[in-house]
Amino acid sequence: MASGVLRLVSTFCSMVLDDANVSSRFYMAAHELAENITKYSTGPRVSLELALEEAESACVMKIRARNEASPERLREVERRLLTLKSADDPVKHYDALICETAMVEGVSGLGLARVRAEGGLDVDYSIVGNELTITAHAPIGRWRVDEQPKA
Numbered sequence: 001m002a003s004g005v006l007r008l009v010s011t012f013c014s015m016v017l018d019d020a021n022v023s024s025r026f027y028m029a030a031h032e033l034a035e036n037i038t039k040y041s042t043g044p045r046v047s048l049e050l051a052l053e054e055a056e057s058a059c060v061m062k063i064r065a066r067n068e069a070s071p072e073r074l075r076e077v078e079r080r081l082l083t084l085k086s087a088d089d090p091v092k093h094y095d096a097l098i099c100e101t102a103m104v105e106g107v108s109g110l111g112l113a114r115v116r117a118e119g120g121l122d123v124d125y126s127i128v129g130n131e132l133t134i135t136a137h138a139p140i141g142r143w144r145v146d147e148q149p150k151a
């Protein structure tokens with residue numbers, strides 16, 4: 001299922017974005033979020049949304065992942081996300097996580113840090129009950145929809 005979703009993300013990005021670098025950053029974020037959904041969801045309700053929204057000064061691309069998770073997992077992901085969001089230097093934070101988790105088997109927790117460090121995307125989250133929503137987003141340059149002639 002995740003590979004099909006990723007193909008859709010890739011197709012969407014190639015249709016609306018002029019910049020292959022921006023497309024690859026959002027593809028990577030979608031990959032990391034889809035992987036988290038499939039690994040850590042405890043229920044059948046999952047979603048991965050991709051949106052291109054017009055803001056006052058720029059267009060913003062957003063990828064939003066939702067899933068249900070155990071209370072223990074929610075506490076752990078919230079701890080990681082608070083640390084990630086408060087990191088002054090996302091690349092240094094990512095590098096430190098790589099060193100910390102290099103010898104640990106199982107869960108590395110690198111995916112969201114990678115989205116912020118390598119992808120340059122902001123990461124927000126919310127937890128309501130047992131549902132986790134993670135949103136990766138960034139302003140983008142021009143998008144192709146603006147360039148299409150009006151009928």
